[in-house]
Amino acid sequence: MNAGMSPLERRYRRLLRLLPATHRDARGEELLGLLLDLDHGRRHPSRHETLHLIALAVRLRLTTPVTTAALTTALSALLVAAGTQPAGSTLDLFTGAVLASDMPAVISGWPQTVALGLVPLAPLIAWLCGATRTALTLQAILLTATVGWFVIDALSGAGMGIDPGQLVFAYAIPVLIFVLLVIAGRERWTAPRPRLFWWALVPLGVLAWKGTGEWGRHGVYVHDAVPAVIGILAAAVVAVGAAFAVRRHRPAVILGVGLTGLVAGWLIPDPLLVTTAMRHFDGQPLPLAILITVLAATVAGVSHLARRHRSESRSLPPDEPVLG
Template structure:
């Protein structure tokens, strides 16, 4: 549309709508702009006003749902958009399983500390937040997305509070927590209100396995990153053999995220013989080709 006869308010609405994907704007932009401007006829309003906060929030929420479409509530969604949404949701679920793994390790640590008060450090009730990913996992499988996201964020609050008390190095923390931070964002963005609920029956096995491995790993301090890296490599190979594009792409991205925390283990040099081969394998997982899908993803 020619901008010469366009008011400033309409121009601002159109700029805001650019957060939506092009395929969606082609069908809906004129209709949406007409609705926004329907009751705004005052000349001063048209020249000096801006889109309201409520409208802006609604459009940003719509942008998330359209860029990461689940397909059920939208029509004419390009296949690449649906695949992108599925990959983001799987990556978010991988991050939640990572949290369950660390929650299992926390159960072991808390149990040891509680059972040996003579040598263990005093237990702070705040440390119970480390178990929140288990709650988040159960809530998400039950379709309760908002409580799941809040619970998944709880360990981050605990870590930030610990850093504030101890004066820890923020950059170091961010790099170590990079896989968890990115996958948490994927969890929040991917599981929007129109996204399907994850299949509980299949994922319960994954969740139980992550919890059990975390409990066992809690007895061997420092092996968590190594175990996660090794499991990532195994799952990536399984995804390639099965021709699972969504899982393969998500695990490739997750492998790339893990390189940051592994880099610090390499700098330490204490487990160089183990960490270096794992780092190489993670790089191969990240750059290895993924079989392209031959059909659109199935929507639950």
């Protein structure tokens, strides 16, 4: 930076780095001049202008195409994983989770059981149909009912002995879905494409939850070495991907990023898989949502490459006839 720059300008320039590069290049100097005029005579940016600048940066970052695609994919994956869980558990309840001697009691109350299993699918279906505000309303109703149910149990003493950490983890996904739906309604987001892929995930998600019930009930568990292997593979993928991203195919880059990815791959997937997926997800939708996100990113990447290949093929001139 310029040595003659005032402390206020230097600090505001650092804050302006929060803005996307395109907006910073187009409006950065104009915005900087306005901020310097508003805080003239100060050595530090005022709290009011700092908060407004951070809010502007967050809003602009949320509207970039890459961020929008990532967040809508994550939202769709969370909706599929969380919405299909009750339906899968209900299917499992009628197809093996209960002993034959106890089935009459389950069958006698099947309308209520089936309804409770299908209702959480409503926000997902509304989101995939393009009704974002309807999905937000339905998610708010479900979240309110879930929290209200817990409060009633806590007041009656039925919720005694619940681990607070598990409680926070259980409510984190519904709250995150609600927050993302609020942003989606405000920014007019829609479900990512291809829609057929996401619609196909609805029955597949139900079957996945049914399968995890069968998996754990019959004592079939993955060996403890699997998370370590997945961590090493994740590290290798991160290393190669980073090397291509920075366009520097140097051993130092691959080695440095590979070691970082190895540590992250060892620390993050290992406890995540051991505590959730190794015990048939333990009723938590996050592992399934991560898996769906990876699949969706792969499908989107393949679709993008296919579209680009078709456009390049159409842009090529036709082959000239060979003169005999």
